[in-house]
Amino acid sequence: SDVGREWQVRVNNTTRSNITQPLPTTGRFQSMPGYSVTIPAYSFIELSIWYINGKLVIRVGENA
Secondary structure, three states: OOOOOEEEEEEEEOOOOOEEEEOOOOOOEEEOOOOEEEEOOOEEEEEEEEEEOOEEEEEEEEEO
8 A cells, every 4th residue: 555655756957047847736646835846957856745645745855
């Protein structure tokens, strides 16, 4: 069972400009930061995805 399971995803931005990364918010997904997150130039974000009550809940962890 996936109940309580957590996945960690790191998204790197190797470009010299900020990137706006869309996040899923419908169906089985719930996004705590909203519809998108900004990844700064030459940086990264870490997403935590938790399986809670039949939904995949996305949270932004580190934003470096």
